[in-house]
Amino acid sequence: MSVGHWTRDLGLGVRFAFTGGREGWGRVLLTAVGVGLGVALLLLTTAIPSALAARGERESARTNIMYVDKQMPKADNTLIVASVSTTFREDELRGRELEPEGVRAPLPPGIDRFPAVGEMFVSPALERLLESGDGKLLRERLSDRIVGTIGDNGLVGPAELAFYQGGEGLADRFAGGTVTRINQFGDLHPSSEGMDPVLLLLTLVVFVVLLMPVGVFIATAVRFGGERRDRRLAALRLVGADGMMTRRIAAGEAFAGAAVGLVFGTVFFLIGRQAAGYVAVFDMSVFPSDLNPAPALAVLVAVAVPLAAVLVTLFALRGVVIEPLGVVRTARPPRRRLWWRLLLPLGGVAALSPMIGQGNDAGQFNDFLVIAGVSLLLIGVTALLPWVVEAVVARLDSGGLSWQLAVRRLQLSSGTAARMVNGIAVAVAGAIALQMFFSGVAGAYETPTKENLDRAQMEVSIPDNVPLVRASQELARTEGVRKVTVLSYGSVGEKAKSPEKYVELTIGDCAALREVGRLPSCRDGDVFTVRGVEYATEAPRLVKPGRKLWVSPGYSQSVRPAVAWTVPAGVQPAGTREDPSGIERGGVLATPGALPEEVVARAAGRIFIGLDPQVADARDLVRNTAARIDPLTDPATWTATKRVRQFDSIRTGLFVGATCVLLLIGVSLLVSQLEQLRERRKLLSSLVAFGTRRRTLSLSVLWQTVIPIGLGLLLSSGVGLTLGVVLLKMTNRSFGIDWAAVLTMTGIGAGVALLVTVLSLPPLLRLMRPDGLRTE
Amino acid sequence: MTGPMTAPPGSLLVASRLRKAYGPTNALDGAEFSIHPGEVVAVMGPSGSGKSTLLHCLAGIVPPDSGSITYNGREMAGMSDAQRSQLRRTEFGFVFQFGQLVPELTCVENVALPLRLNGSSRKEAERTALSWMERLEVDDLRGKRPGEVSGGQGQRVAVARALVTGPRVLFADEPTGALDSLNGERVMELLTEAARSTNAAVVLVTHEARVAAYSDREIVVRDGKSRDMERVI
Amino acid sequence: MSIGHTLLGLLESGPRHGYDLKRAFDEKFGQDRPLHYGQVYSTMSRLLKNGLVAVDGIEAGEGPERKRYAITDAGITDVQQWLATPEKPEPYLQSTLYIKVVLALLTHRDAGDILDTQRSEHLRMMRILTDRKRKGDLADQLICDHALFHLEADLRWLELTAARLDKLALAVTSR
Known part of the structure; x- marks a missing residue:
């Protein structure tokens, strides 16, 4: 077989594809759109690493280290930065207060001068939010005059909400995590440690799981319009082309479609890239300029897709004999054999099994084996499905007429049916495995908090320079607040400086103290010692009436000397109770009247807030009040669990990807379905002529989709669960079958199938009109 | 011809003043028709004259734009689509030129199809189907798919299917159009014999005189108008 | 013979x-x-x-x-x-029916009627022959087929003429 023959016949095929009149063009267009969608998704995937890298770079360039052992001295190149990040509804806002201390103070990326006090720079997304009616409540909190917008180089994504405010007097308020002095922006020691191996494994699997169905989809797309093409090929045989030539010509046609598909794909990708600037998926948004496919990967896509189109066509024509007078599918295709189909998934498990247990001690996984193993398992689904469909359908029999029509059709062409659902099966298998992996791994990354949401929903920390009483009164007055519990903390020691023995001190009024201990009775002036807390058994021994002790209020800002305190008479024992944040406090509980006034006034405190569920914006109203009390105060909103953010974005990526892929496959399903129906136009009309009910035919079309999809989902659940178990074993997690995940994913898969059937019904009903009987 | 004829008494299916247009072309333009039980009527005429449209209207597949069709005394215009479908299922049988056998069903399942549409059990339907296949001498094809049998055999299977419900009217649209003359004649012989033995009326659309010769009388359709030759002479 | x-x-x-x-x-x-x-x-x-x-x-x-x-x-x-010795094929060049049709056209009578009536007559004969063929043996069938094919040929000519009546009328009357 010479290269000359190949190029000549492929070229001929390409020419036929474009000169085939309207029908030929339609076919090329159909293939091209299908391939184009797949290619766009592939390009997007290859661009994601670079997009993430670009985000990471900008993120790192604006970082300021908040935790230092010792503040650097003031100089003409220093700047004090305070984190004033806040939350509005569900969105998080990155905020910094900036107070330059000299002319050479470093500017953060994205702004060209420092905002003065009362001024702020905002990101474009935040500016839009503040100007909209929605943002009115937020504007009360961020009331500074907007003097400019933050440039793209200072933002990680176009939808990021960020602001820089001018600050003053921050030098008095140094504190770890919120206020610090810096002389440059940027991460000085970018972490060189790689991703957590488990997270890396997850990312790899997500990519494989999303790309496999795209591959299956492209393979389906190049077969669009196959039946009509067969007729054209037969005509070519009639004028003297030999069997091999027609195959090459067919491959050439597919090549043409794939090539146009590449162009379409590039265009779709560029459109998608621009559109990406306008959408934020959950918390992620990317600048179009960040989405640059890695050149090597892009070239790979450009070469692999047309090549795959040629190979798939040749493979598809292997069981077909093209005769001059028509195409004959070998009457009885060779029985599908099971053994080599089983080899694929077994090979996949074999590739993954050596890595079982490695995740426990942070051992690295072998990237190649992971990709190979997961791919083999998923390809196993596409290899096994035709066999399963054939084997099961051959055994189906009795049933109603619509059932019989569907079953007989499936028996005659089970391969077509299996091909149609292959994509969905692969996507569902992958998604089930991932879902299961997620819920298994979640234990490590999703830490349940002890916060008791029934008792309070928010918590505000009040620094010691703000009077606690005034703050609590303002918060209590805020609309939407139902209950306020004010507690302040400190410790009681046996001597003024570095005591060896000391116990915790919790200060609050009687109602507040009842939230942290079981008190026998209480009025102002009472002191209690808590019994029954394991780690704090000192209290009853240390706190004796009349004894002189030293009280250190818990300060947030600086260290101040302890205050002398004589323990009053009548110290009562109290039982323990978890406070609203889920912590058991031991030591001493004291009402304000029992302590020196100085201590009570200066103690930093925490206010637990119970909200009125009827007030929709209660949380933001509280945040507004807190910001008014002190801009550096960030009220925490309680949740039942806390999740690692990196993990969050992988999960988000999976959901978005799986949805896109399933919709894409839905499109190809619909196209093949409609194509099949058009082929049977005459038959449908004659069936209607002798009185077949439309319902019978519609039902048979439904069965025709439901049977292979049901089998596909069954098989993919099995493979997905297997893969999930293997992945969990690899990371040494215990596993349980996540039925919710299985049901969700199979449900989505089945939903797509049903949607396709429903969408193909109107054309079916139209085809059943008697017009199809007219031949003239 | 002037004005509609009054249908002769005892007619089973009568149509008068049928009009049907497909776009700008008048497929039927005042056609008349009537048929008795047990009668075989050939509908002849050049291609494009409206023969098939007449058959589609008579069988209730396509509603005419105007005119009336009565079957067994019932006006078809007053029937719903579902009622007309039921009529076709129970009272009528159909044979077309090609493309009518369901390729994925076996021959006996194809013949049994109309009975199953009427709600018969599969076993019973296939037993009746087989007896009709015997009459049309194709019972040895029962397990074969339509793709595996010859054109003549397939057409006989189609005739068996058209007759299996014991229809009172059999509509045949160029039933031998795709067959050679020997096979065509055999199909016509079996078809007319079977129809006569069950006293079914046959509406036979054909452009071949030798097929029309199996009829009792012919009507000619030209430019959408029909002529009943027996009553003209 | x-x-x-x-x-x-x-x-x-x-x-x-x-x-x-x-x-x-x-x-x-x-x-x-x-x-x-x-x-x-x-x-x-x-x-x-x-x-x-x-x-x-x-x-x-x-x-x-x-x-x-x-x-x-x-x-x-x-x-x-x-x-x-092969039989000499009939040339069939003289056709009474053709003469009838032309005369009808010349005299502005309905030539279509003549053709329809003739078709009907031919079919009547074909029905008789078809019936006989059905009941007869192989010899009967062959003989009837011979006749049927000839009649069919006539009918084909007849249909063709019917389709071209307008043209023929123009040609005949303009001469």
Whole structure:
């Protein structure tokens, strides 16, 4: 077989594809759109690493280290930065207060001068939010005059909400995590440690799981319009082309479609890239300029897709004999054999099994084996499905007429049916495995908090320079607040400086103290010692009436000397109770009247807030009040669990990807379905002529989709669960079958199938009109 | 011809003043028709004259734009689509030129199809189907798919299917159009014999005189108008 | 049809009486028109005179039916020659129907009516032949088919003419 023959016949095929009149063009267009969608998704995937890298770079360039052992001295190149990040509804806002201390103070990326006090720079997304009616409540909190917008180089994504405010007097308020002095922006020691191996494994699997169905989809797309093409090929045989030539010509046609598909794909990708600037998926948004496919990967896509189109066509024509007078599918295709189909998934498990247990001690996984193993398992689904469909359908029999029509059709062409659902099966298998992996791994990354949401929903920390009483009164007055519990903390020691023995001190009024201990009775002036807390058994021994002790209020800002305190008479024992944040406090509980006034006034405190569920914006109203009390105060909103953010974005990526892929496959399903129906136009009309009910035919079309999809989902659940178990074993997690995940994913898969059937019904009903009987 | 004829008494299916247009072309333009039980009527005429449209209207597949069709005394215009479908299922049988056998069903399942549409059990339907296949001498094809049998055999299977419900009217649209003359004649012989033995009326659309010769009388359709030759002479 | 050659051909299988000859003829070929005894007698005497047959024997009694005829070598040659000579195809150039149609057009009568009536008449004949063919044996079927095909040919011409009546009218009247 010479290269000359190949190029000549492929070229001929390409020419036929474009000169085939309207029908030929339609076919090329159909293939091209299908391939184009797949290619766009592939390009997007290859661009994601670079997009993430670009985000990471900008993120790192604006970082300021908040935790230092010792503040650097003031100089003409220093700047004090305070984190004033806040939350509005569900969105998080990155905020910094900036107070330059000299002319050479470093500017953060994205702004060209420092905002003065009362001024702020905002990101474009935040500016839009503040100007909209929605943002009115937020504007009360961020009331500074907007003097400019933050440039793209200072933002990680176009939808990021960020602001820089001018600050003053921050030098008095140094504190770890919120206020610090810096002389440059940027991460000085970018972490060189790689991703957590488990997270890396997850990312790899997500990519494989999303790309496999795209591959299956492209393979389906190049077969669009196959039946009509067969007729054209037969005509070519009639004028003297030999069997091999027609195959090459067919491959050439597919090549043409794939090539146009590449162009379409590039265009779709560029459109998608621009559109990406306008959408934020959950918390992620990317600048179009960040989405640059890695050149090597892009070239790979450009070469692999047309090549795959040629190979798939040749493979598809292997069981077909093209005769001059028509195409004959070998009457009885060779029985599908099971053994080599089983080899694929077994090979996949074999590739993954050596890595079982490695995740426990942070051992690295072998990237190649992971990709190979997961791919083999998923390809196993596409290899096994035709066999399963054939084997099961051959055994189906009795049933109603619509059932019989569907079953007989499936028996005659089970391969077509299996091909149609292959994509969905692969996507569902992958998604089930991932879902299961997620819920298994979640234990490590999703830490349940002890916060008791029934008792309070928010918590505000009040620094010691703000009077606690005034703050609590303002918060209590805020609309939407139902209950306020004010507690302040400190410790009681046996001597003024570095005591060896000391116990915790919790200060609050009687109602507040009842939230942290079981008190026998209480009025102002009472002191209690808590019994029954394991780690704090000192209290009853240390706190004796009349004894002189030293009280250190818990300060947030600086260290101040302890205050002398004589323990009053009548110290009562109290039982323990978890406070609203889920912590058991031991030591001493004291009402304000029992302590020196100085201590009570200066103690930093925490206010637990119970909200009125009827007030929709209660949380933001509280945040507004807190910001008014002190801009550096960030009220925490309680949740039942806390999740690692990196993990969050992988999960988000999976959901978005799986949805896109399933919709894409839905499109190809619909196209093949409609194509099949058009082929049977005459038959449908004659069936209607002798009185077949439309319902019978519609039902048979439904069965025709439901049977292979049901089998596909069954098989993919099995493979997905297997893969999930293997992945969990690899990371040494215990596993349980996540039925919710299985049901969700199979449900989505089945939903797509049903949607396709429903969408193909109107054309079916139209085809059943008697017009199809007219031949003239 | 002037004005509609009054249908002769005892007619089973009568149509008068049928009009049907497909776009700008008048497929039927005042056609008349009537048929008795047990009668075989050939509908002849050049291609494009409206023969098939007449058959589609008579069988209730396509509603005419105007005119009336009565079957067994019932006006078809007053029937719903579902009622007309039921009529076709129970009272009528159909044979077309090609493309009518369901390729994925076996021959006996194809013949049994109309009975199953009427709600018969599969076993019973296939037993009746087989007896009709015997009459049309194709019972040895029962397990074969339509793709595996010859054109003549397939057409006989189609005739068996058209007759299996014991229809009172059999509509045949160029039933031998795709067959050679020997096979065509055999199909016509079996078809007319079977129809006569069950006293079914046959509406036979054909452009071949030798097929029309199996009829009792012919009507000619030209430019959408029909002529009943027996009553003209 | 040549009765002489036919009778000669029948004699080739063996000598026969005149009566047997008539019976064999009627059975095989004379479905519509049986032979008269006189025809057999006159034909046989002509063949005898030409030396194509010979009298093989005479039974007691009067009449030609008593004679047994046998074919001579010359007769066999004659039959051979006749079978080998193709029949001259009918040119069918003279058609009464065509004349009728043209006349109708010239006199502004409805030529379509004439064609329809003729079709009906042809079909009537075809129905009779089809019916007979159905009930008859293979010989009947072949003979009827011969007739049916001819009638069908007429009908095809008729349909063609019907489709071209307008053109024909123009051609006829403008001349």
